[in-house]
Amino acid sequence: MRLAKRLALGLSLILAGPAMAQNLRIGIQAPPSTLDPHWLLNLANTGALRNIYDTLVARDDQMQLRPGLAESWRVVDDTTWEFKLRPGVRFHDGSPLTSADVAASFQRVPNVPGNPNPYTIYLSGVTGVEPVDDLTFRIRTSGPLPILPTNLTQIFIVPRSVAGKGNPEFNTGEAAIGTGPFRVTSWSTNAPLVMRRNENWWGGRVPWETASLVPIPVDSARVAALLAGDVEFINNVPLQDTSRIQGDRRFALFAGPSIYAANIYLDVERQSAPGVDAGGQNPMRDVRVRRAMSLALNRDGIARQIMEGYADPTDQPVPPFIFGAIPDRPVPAQDLNAARALLNDAGFPQGFGLNLFCSPARTPRICQAVAAAWTRIGIRTTVEVVPQATFLPRRNRRDYGVFLSVFGSLTGETSYILSSQLHSVGTVPGLGTLNFTGLGAPETDALIVRARATLDDAERARLLRGLVQHTVDESLIIGVGLLRSVNAGTAGLTARARADEEVLAVEIAPR
The missing domain is CATH 3.40.190.10 (Periplasmic binding protein-like II)
Incomplete structure (x- = not known):
C-alpha cells in the first residue's frame, strides 16, 4: 500500500510539472x-x-x-x-x-x-x-x-x-x-x-x-x-x-537594445527660459553653448558606470538601428576644455546657472551625471526631479528651459521624432505635436515634409539621415544614451x- 502511494505521488508530480508549465x-x-x-x-x-x-x-x-x-x-x-x-x-x-x-x-x-x-x-x-x-x-x-x-x-x-x-x-x-x-x-x-x-x-x-x-x-x-x-x-x-x-x-536576465533614448531638450526659442539664470538671457539660443553642453558629457561613463552597462552611449536622439538613423556614427568623447572654450566664445566665460528638470522614470541618475559634467565647465546645474503626474503637463506648458526625458521612436522610423519634435509647431496639421522647445525652421520643415512623402526607401532614408545629422550637428536635441530593455524570468x-x-x-x- 505504501509503495502504491509513493508511485501515485510520483506520477502526480510528473504530471503536475507540464501542467503547471502551461x-x-x-x-x-x-x-x-x-x-x-x-x-x-x-x-x-x-x-x-x-x-x-x-x-x-x-x-x-x-x-x-x-x-x-x-x-x-x-x-x-x-x-x-x-x-x-x-x-x-x-x-x-x-x-x-x-x-x-x-x-x-x-x-x-x-x-x-x-x-x-x-x-x-x-x-x-x-x-x-x-x-x-x-x-x-x-x-x-x-x-x-x-x-x-x-x-x-x-x-x-x-x-x-x-x-x-x-x-x-x-x-x-x-x-x-x-x-x-x-x-x-x-x-x-x-x-x-x-x-x-x-x-x-x-x-x-x-x-x-x-x-x-x-x-x-x-x-x-x-x-x-x-x-x-x-x-x-x-x-x-x-x-x-x-x-x-x-x-x-x-533565474535568467533577458536584455537587448531598446528604442528608448535618454535625451536632453533645450529651449532654443524664448529670450528668457524658465529655470535659467543668465542675466535675463537664454544661452541655449547660441549653437556654441549647445555644443559645449554636448561636449561636456561623458556618455561612455554614463552608460558603463551610471547605468551599469545597461545603456549604450550615443549623441543622436534615436537608436542607430532604426530606419533613417546614422548607423555607424562614432560617439564623441568628453572634451571639457573644448566645451569651456565654446562657452567663452559665446560670451559666457563665467558660465551661468540652470535647473535641469528631470522625469522620474529611469533618468534621475543620468540627470545627476549630466549636472556634474555641466558644473565642471561652469554651467552651475541643479537637478529637479518632477513627479510623474506633473512632469508631462508641465512639459506641455513649456515650464522647462532644459529637461531630460526618455523618448521612444515607436514606429521604428526617425520620421516619428523628426515630425513631432523637430518640425515647427502649428504650421502643418499633425506635425510638431511634441515640440516643447521652440525648434523648427522653414528649411528643416520642408525637408521633413519631403521625406514623409518620398516613396523610394533609399531616398527617404538619405533625407532622414541628413535631418538626424543636422539635429546632432546643431545640438538641437542632445542624445545621452540608449536604454536597454531588461527583463527577467525563471x-x-x-x-x-x-x-x-x-x-x-x-x-x-x-x-
Whole structure:
C-alpha cells in the first residue's frame, strides 16, 4: 500500500510539472488601463493588448516590419495602397477576418467618444478604406504616404460586429474580441489581465494554456515576486537588482537594445527660459553653448558606470538601428576644455546657472551625471526631479528651459521624432505635436515634409539621415544614451527582449 502511494505521488508530480508549465504569470510595471484597442494610446496599453489583438503589419523584436494579418501589400499609385489579407484567419468569436472588418476598424479609430489620446496619429493622411473582395482592400491617402505600413503596426483590427461598441463594452470583455494568440478571461482596472490560449491562432502554436499580466508597479516588489515564485517573469528590472538576479542560477536576465533614448531638450526659442539664470538671457539660443553642453558629457561613463552597462552611449536622439538613423556614427568623447572654450566664445566665460528638470522614470541618475559634467565647465546645474503626474503637463506648458526625458521612436522610423519634435509647431496639421522647445525652421520643415512623402526607401532614408545629422550637428536635441530593455524570468524560460519594450507572452517559451 505504501509503495502504491509513493508511485501515485510520483506520477502526480510528473504530471503536475507540464501542467503547471502551461500557466505563465508576468509581473508588469505598468498595467493596461483598458481592453479597448483604440482607446488611450500608450505603451502600457499597446504592450498588453498586442497579446489579444493583431495588426495588419507586425514588427519583430528589432522593429523590422513583417507581415501580420496582411500577408502582402503594394503601392498602386501615389495615393493608393493595396493589401492582401491572410486567408483562414478567424476572430476569437469564430467569425472570419475580412476586408470589411479592416474598414470598420479604421472607421472606429477616430470615432471613440471621449478618447483622451486616440490612435489617429497613425491614420494621418488616410482618407478611406475600400474593400475589393473579402481578402483584398485598398487604402486611399491624401498624398504619398511611405510610412503607412509602419504606422499600421499600431492599428489593431476588431470584427465589424463590435466596431460600433464603446469603451465600456470593451472593458467588460463583451467586445474585447481579436485575432491574437490569447483571448480575454478576466480583467478589471489594476487587477491581473488573465488570458487563455487561442487554439486557432494563425501565427502558430501558443506555448501557454493561460497567461496573466500581474500589475506590480513597485520595482522592489516586482523583483521580490519573481524571487518568491509568485510570478515566472517580470519586465523593467531595476538596475540595482540585475547583478543579484544574474548571480542566481534559478533565474535568467533577458536584455537587448531598446528604442528608448535618454535625451536632453533645450529651449532654443524664448529670450528668457524658465529655470535659467543668465542675466535675463537664454544661452541655449547660441549653437556654441549647445555644443559645449554636448561636449561636456561623458556618455561612455554614463552608460558603463551610471547605468551599469545597461545603456549604450550615443549623441543622436534615436537608436542607430532604426530606419533613417546614422548607423555607424562614432560617439564623441568628453572634451571639457573644448566645451569651456565654446562657452567663452559665446560670451559666457563665467558660465551661468540652470535647473535641469528631470522625469522620474529611469533618468534621475543620468540627470545627476549630466549636472556634474555641466558644473565642471561652469554651467552651475541643479537637478529637479518632477513627479510623474506633473512632469508631462508641465512639459506641455513649456515650464522647462532644459529637461531630460526618455523618448521612444515607436514606429521604428526617425520620421516619428523628426515630425513631432523637430518640425515647427502649428504650421502643418499633425506635425510638431511634441515640440516643447521652440525648434523648427522653414528649411528643416520642408525637408521633413519631403521625406514623409518620398516613396523610394533609399531616398527617404538619405533625407532622414541628413535631418538626424543636422539635429546632432546643431545640438538641437542632445542624445545621452540608449536604454536597454531588461527583463527577467525563471531559468526554465527563453525570451526575447523587444526593442519596443512590450512583453508578449507568446514570445516567452519553456526551454
